[in-house]
Amino acid sequence: MNKPTAAISVNPATGEQLATYPFETAAQLEQALARAATGFATWKRTPLAQRAAAITRLAKALRDDIDRLAGMITAEMGKPITQARGEIEKCAGMCDWYVANGPAMLENEPTAVDNQKAWVEYHPLGPILAVMPWNFPIWQVLRGAVPALLAGNTYVLKHAPSVMGCAYLLGEAFERADLPAGVFEIINVDNDLVSAAIVDDRIAAVTLTGSVRAGAAIGAQAGAALKKCVLELGGSDPFIVLADANLDEAVQAAVIGRFQNSGQVCAAAKRFIVEDAIYDAFTERFVAKTRELIMGDPTDPKTYIGPMARFDLRDELDKQVRRTIEEGATLLMGGEKAPGAGNYYQPTVFANVTSDMTSFREEMFGPVASIIRARDAEHAVELANDSQFGLTATVYAGDPQRALEIGAQLDVGGVFANGYSGSDARVPFGGVKKSGFGRELSHFGVREFCSAKTVWVGRK
Incomplete structure (x- = not known):
C-alpha cells in the first residue's frame, strides 16, 4: 500500500476535492523546528504584557476574518455555518479571557516555609508540538495554543490532513497579530516526520487531541523521549x-x-x-x-x-x-x-x-x-x-x-x-482512563507546559 504524499481536503457535503497540500520534506521540518527554537529564545524574554497584547491582536484578527474562517470550517469538515461561526466567536472570547486573567496565573506564588523567604515561579518549557484533530479545527488548536503562548512557549502545529485549509487561514490570523517569527509554526508532514519531531531535542513537550490509538502511539513516543505530553482522547x-x-x-x-x-x-x-x-x-x-x-x-x-x-x-x-x-x-x-x-x-x-x-x-x-x-x-x-x-x-x-x-x-x-x-476557558478540560490525561484551559492550561521553579532565599 502506497503511503500518502499529500494532505487532501474534501467538501463532505458534495464529495468535491477542494485542495491538495503536498507533505513537507525533512529539510522543511528542520527549518520549522529551527524557527520555533529561535522564536522561543525571543518570546520567553518578551514581557508578559506584550505577549498578552499579541493575544488581543489575535482575537481581533479572528473576528475580522470570521467569514473566511467559518466558511473554511464548513467547506472542509461540514460543520453547519452557524456552529462554525460560533466556534470562531468562542475562540476570540477565550483570547479575551486569557488576556484579562492569564497574567495573574503566571505571577510568582509566595510560599510560607518556617518564616523563611520562598516562592514558586512559572517558566515556559519551550516549543510545544501539537497534533490536532479536524472536528473543531480552530478551537482545538487555540484552546491549547493561547495559554501556552501566553506562558512564553512557542507552538508547532501538525493539523489533521483534511483541514489544512483551516490551518493555513489560522496561520494568517497569527501573521496579522504580528507575533515574532517562529512563535506559531505550521508543519504539514507525514507520520514518520511527526515521530521525528517528537524525539527532536528542540521540542519540549507534546499535546494531542485524537483517538485512543493515536494517543497511545504519541504518548509512547513522547515517554520514550522523556517528554511531557497532554492527551485528550475519545469519550463515550x-x-x-x-x-x-x-x-x-x-x-x-x-x-x-x-x-x-x-x-x-x-x-x-x-x-x-x-x-x-x-x-x-x-x-x-x-x-x-x-x-x-x-x-x-x-x-x-x-x-x-x-x-x-x-x-x-x-x-x-x-x-x-x-x-x-x-x-x-x-x-x-x-x-x-x-x-x-x-x-x-x-x-x-x-x-x-x-x-x-x-x-x-x-x-x-x-x-x-x-x-x-x-x-x-x-x-x-x-x-x-x-x-x-x-x-x-x-x-x-x-x-x-x-x-x-x-x-x-x-x-x-x-x-x-x-x-x-x-x-x-474558565474551567479545566480533560479526562481520565482512556480519555487521556493532562488538562487544557483555565489556570491548568496556562501552567500545563510550564516548569514550576522553587526559589528559596537563605534556607536554614
Missing part, C-alpha cells in the same frame, strides 16, 4: 436522567448536546442512561425532538446536522450501527447512510441498549444516540462507570444536590449537573 460520555428530572429540559439538552457538530464531539453525551420509571417517556420525547432537527446543506443557517467530516469515518460508524442492530438493540429512527453524493448519516436513535452492545462499549463518533434503561440511580452510576472512557458526564435530577451526589460517584474529568457538557 454518559447522560444520566433520574426519575424526578425535568423531562423537557433533560430531553432538550440531550438532543442538542448529542447532535451538535453532527455528533462529532469527544465530550458529547453518547450513552443516555435513564431510570426505568421515565424511560419510555424520555425515549418518546427524545425521538420526537430529534426528528425536528434539520439535516442538510451546512451553508444554510437553518441546518443543525451537516455531513460527517470524512467518508471513511461514516463507513466505520455504519459498521458500528449494523453490529448494534445485530446485537439486539431497538432501532427507533435512522440507521442508514443518507443517499446522494454528500457524506450524510441519518440521525440515529437506539433504545434497549445493553452494556454488551457495540454502541455502549465503543465511541460512536457521529449522529447516533443510545438510550439505556437503569433500574435505579445506583444502577445508573454502575452503567455510567462501565466504560473504558472517562471524559465528561451529565446528570439531570429534580434535586440539584442529588445530581451533584451522583456526579461525585462518576469516574470522569468533568460533571455537568442539569446541563449538557462543553468546554469553557
Whole structure:
C-alpha cells in the first residue's frame, strides 16, 4: 500500500476535492523546528504584557476574518455555518479571557516555609508540538495554543490532513497579530516526520487531541523521549436522567448536546442512561425532538446536522450501527447512510441498549444516540462507570444536590449537573482512563507546559 504524499481536503457535503497540500520534506521540518527554537529564545524574554497584547491582536484578527474562517470550517469538515461561526466567536472570547486573567496565573506564588523567604515561579518549557484533530479545527488548536503562548512557549502545529485549509487561514490570523517569527509554526508532514519531531531535542513537550490509538502511539513516543505530553482522547460520555428530572429540559439538552457538530464531539453525551420509571417517556420525547432537527446543506443557517467530516469515518460508524442492530438493540429512527453524493448519516436513535452492545462499549463518533434503561440511580452510576472512557458526564435530577451526589460517584474529568457538557476557558478540560490525561484551559492550561521553579532565599 502506497503511503500518502499529500494532505487532501474534501467538501463532505458534495464529495468535491477542494485542495491538495503536498507533505513537507525533512529539510522543511528542520527549518520549522529551527524557527520555533529561535522564536522561543525571543518570546520567553518578551514581557508578559506584550505577549498578552499579541493575544488581543489575535482575537481581533479572528473576528475580522470570521467569514473566511467559518466558511473554511464548513467547506472542509461540514460543520453547519452557524456552529462554525460560533466556534470562531468562542475562540476570540477565550483570547479575551486569557488576556484579562492569564497574567495573574503566571505571577510568582509566595510560599510560607518556617518564616523563611520562598516562592514558586512559572517558566515556559519551550516549543510545544501539537497534533490536532479536524472536528473543531480552530478551537482545538487555540484552546491549547493561547495559554501556552501566553506562558512564553512557542507552538508547532501538525493539523489533521483534511483541514489544512483551516490551518493555513489560522496561520494568517497569527501573521496579522504580528507575533515574532517562529512563535506559531505550521508543519504539514507525514507520520514518520511527526515521530521525528517528537524525539527532536528542540521540542519540549507534546499535546494531542485524537483517538485512543493515536494517543497511545504519541504518548509512547513522547515517554520514550522523556517528554511531557497532554492527551485528550475519545469519550463515550454518559447522560444520566433520574426519575424526578425535568423531562423537557433533560430531553432538550440531550438532543442538542448529542447532535451538535453532527455528533462529532469527544465530550458529547453518547450513552443516555435513564431510570426505568421515565424511560419510555424520555425515549418518546427524545425521538420526537430529534426528528425536528434539520439535516442538510451546512451553508444554510437553518441546518443543525451537516455531513460527517470524512467518508471513511461514516463507513466505520455504519459498521458500528449494523453490529448494534445485530446485537439486539431497538432501532427507533435512522440507521442508514443518507443517499446522494454528500457524506450524510441519518440521525440515529437506539433504545434497549445493553452494556454488551457495540454502541455502549465503543465511541460512536457521529449522529447516533443510545438510550439505556437503569433500574435505579445506583444502577445508573454502575452503567455510567462501565466504560473504558472517562471524559465528561451529565446528570439531570429534580434535586440539584442529588445530581451533584451522583456526579461525585462518576469516574470522569468533568460533571455537568442539569446541563449538557462543553468546554469553557474558565474551567479545566480533560479526562481520565482512556480519555487521556493532562488538562487544557483555565489556570491548568496556562501552567500545563510550564516548569514550576522553587526559589528559596537563605534556607536554614
